[in-house]
Amino acid sequence: MTARPTQSTSSLFKPLANAEAPVDIWFNDAPLRVPGGRSVAAALLAAGVARFRSTPVSGAPRAPYCMMGACFECLVEIDGVPARQSCMVEVRDGMRIRSQEGARDLPPELMQDATPAATQNAPALENADGR
Numbered sequence: 001m002t003a004r005p006t007q008s009t010s011s012l013f014k015p016l017a018n019a020e021a022p023v024d025i026w027f028n029d030a031p032l033r034v035p036g037g038r039s040v041a042a043a044l045l046a047a048g049v050a051r052f053r054s055t056p057v058s059g060a061p062r063a064p065y066c067m068m069g070a071c072f073e074c075l076v077e078i079d080g081v082p083a084r085q086s087c088m089v090e091v092r093d094g095m096r097i098r099s100q101e102g103a104r105d106l107p108p109e110l111m112q113d114a115t116p117a118a119t120q121n122a123p124a125l126e127n128a129d130g131r
């Protein structure tokens with residue numbers, strides 16, 4: 001009896017024959033060469049990245065699900081901008097991408113708009129990491 005071939009778990013994604021040249025990016029401060037000509041999410045998945053963010057409450061790991069901008073499971077920080085849908089942004093050479101841990105920080109401009117009267121009885125503004 002011969003053993004049945006098992007499904008490869010290295011990547012569920014196969015490159016197209018006319019795939020564009022690879023690009024060099026940074027993911028969580030580590031250099032990474034990924035396939036070009038596709039979304040950040042597709043490029044990271046093809047490179048073997050499985051954890052894109054963590055949930056704000058439990059810290060459970062999350063990764064892209066719909067790949068079409070509907071589920072928001074693929075949120076990452078791209079070039080310093082938090083909460084970007086990585087499935088909706090094309091990967092470019094030199095991008096600095098970070099996984100999004102918990103809730104994103106509020107943009108500084110929103111913090112400056114908060115008036116003392118508006119924030120007097122409001123709960124402290126911080127994410128799960130205490131930022």
Ligand code: FES
Binds near residue numbers: 073
């Ligand atoms: S994977 Fe669903 S919004 Fe990006």
